Amino acid sequence: MTITLPNIEIIFKQLASNFIKRSERGIAILIVKDDTDTSFTSKEYKNLKELEKEKTLYTSENYQYILDTLSFQVTKVVVIRVSTTETMVDALSIVEKTVKTGWITTVGIADDYTAIVNWIKDKESNGETYKAIVYNATAPDCKHIVNFTNANVVFKDARAEKTGDKYLPSLLGIIASCNIEKGTTYFVCENLAKVEEVADNNDSLNLGKFILINDFDNVKVGLGINSLTTFTDVNSEDMRYIDTVETMDLITDDIRNTFKNDYIGKYKNNLDNQVLFISAVNTYFSSLAKEDILDLNYKNYSDVDVVTQRAAWVKIKPEAEAWNDTKVRNTTFKRNVYLGGDVKILGAMENLRFNISMF
Structure with missing residues (x-):
C-alpha cells in the first residue's frame, strides 16, 4: 500500500x-x-x-x-x-x-x-x-x-x-x-x-x-458569474455564480484547516471522535445559516458517509456488503474519516417575476 x-x-x-x-x-x-x-x-x-x-x-x-x-x-x-x-x-x-x-x-x-x-x-x-x-x-x-x-x-x-x-x-x-x-x-x-x-x-x-x-x-x-460553462454532477449550474463558489470555498477552507490543525494526529479514529468532529461541523453550518450564508430553513448537516465507508471495507472484506448501515457507521475504516454533507447555499436575489391582477 x-x-x-x-x-x-x-x-x-x-x-x-x-x-x-x-x-x-x-x-x-x-x-x-x-x-x-x-x-x-x-x-x-x-x-x-x-x-x-x-x-x-x-x-x-x-x-x-x-x-x-x-x-x-x-x-x-x-x-x-x-x-x-x-x-x-x-x-x-x-x-x-x-x-x-x-x-x-x-x-x-x-x-x-x-x-x-x-x-x-x-x-x-x-x-x-x-x-x-x-x-x-x-x-x-x-x-x-x-x-x-x-x-x-x-x-x-x-x-x-x-x-x-x-x-x-x-x-x-x-x-x-x-x-x-x-x-x-x-x-x-x-x-x-x-x-x-x-x-x-x-x-x-x-x-x-x-x-x-x-x-x-x-x-x-451585468451578472455575477464566473467562466464555468460545462455543467456536470460535480460542477452544477449553481456553481457559475461567484457568490456560490465563494461560500463553497469558505466551507472547504474552514473544514480543511480545522481538521488539519485540530484533529489530525490528536484523536484516535473511532466513531465517538468522528462524532465530535461532525458535531463541530454541524454547529459551524448552523452559524453560517444564522448569517444568511446557508438557508436557515434547510437541514444543513454532515454525517458519516456510509456508502463510501462501506465501499472501502468491501475491498478488503466482501462481507461488508451485507452489513447494515449502523454497523458500517460504527466500524471506522483504518485511519480514514469518510464524511458527507448536505447544505443549501443562499444566492443573492437577482430575478423578479411579479404578476399583478387588475379588477
Whole structure:
C-alpha cells in the first residue's frame, strides 16, 4: 500500500453529492511588474494611508492600480512584485508562498492571463481555493476564473477612456469586497462614467463572460458569474455564480484547516471522535445559516458517509456488503474519516417575476 500525507478531500456536489477561526476572505492579490524598487517581492495594504506611505515604491501606473483595488472595501491587498523581465509563472510562485487563498489579477498581456488560467486550474484540481480575474481569455470554463471582456471603459478621473484590461484592478477590489456577504450582480462601478458594452449581453453571459453594462447614469456589473460553462454532477449550474463558489470555498477552507490543525494526529479514529468532529461541523453550518450564508430553513448537516465507508471495507472484506448501515457507521475504516454533507447555499436575489391582477 502506498503511504501518502494525510488527505483531506472536500467534495461538493449539487444537493448532496464559529470553528476555531473563520478563514479570512476578501483578500485581493494584485501582481505588478515593476523595477522601481527591487528590495521586496510582496507588500500588504489594508487602507489607503498605508499605501500612500510607500507610493515611491511603484511606477505611477502601478500605484494607480493598487489604489483602484484598495478603493473598494477589501480585507487587504497583497501586492506581488516581480521585475519587468520576469514571467507570470515567476509571480505565481511567489503568490503560493505568500498567501493561502484570495482573488488574483494583473494588468498584462494575453500570455499572462493564459498562465494564470492554467495555474488556477491546477490549484483547483488540488482542492485549493485561489480565484482569478482575467481579461478576454479563450473559454476558461472554470468556476474559479472570472473572464472580463468589455473592450473599453471610461474612468471618471483624468484617465478617461482606457482598454478594458485596465479595469481589472478595480474589479479585483469589487469582487473581493463582495466575498460571501453579497452578490456582485448590478454592483455599481462608481469610478466609471461609461463602458463600451459587448455586442450581445445574453450571448456573452451564456459563454461565461463577465460583463459591465450601462444603466442610465451608472455602470454596473451585468451578472455575477464566473467562466464555468460545462455543467456536470460535480460542477452544477449553481456553481457559475461567484457568490456560490465563494461560500463553497469558505466551507472547504474552514473544514480543511480545522481538521488539519485540530484533529489530525490528536484523536484516535473511532466513531465517538468522528462524532465530535461532525458535531463541530454541524454547529459551524448552523452559524453560517444564522448569517444568511446557508438557508436557515434547510437541514444543513454532515454525517458519516456510509456508502463510501462501506465501499472501502468491501475491498478488503466482501462481507461488508451485507452489513447494515449502523454497523458500517460504527466500524471506522483504518485511519480514514469518510464524511458527507448536505447544505443549501443562499444566492443573492437577482430575478423578479411579479404578476399583478387588475379588477
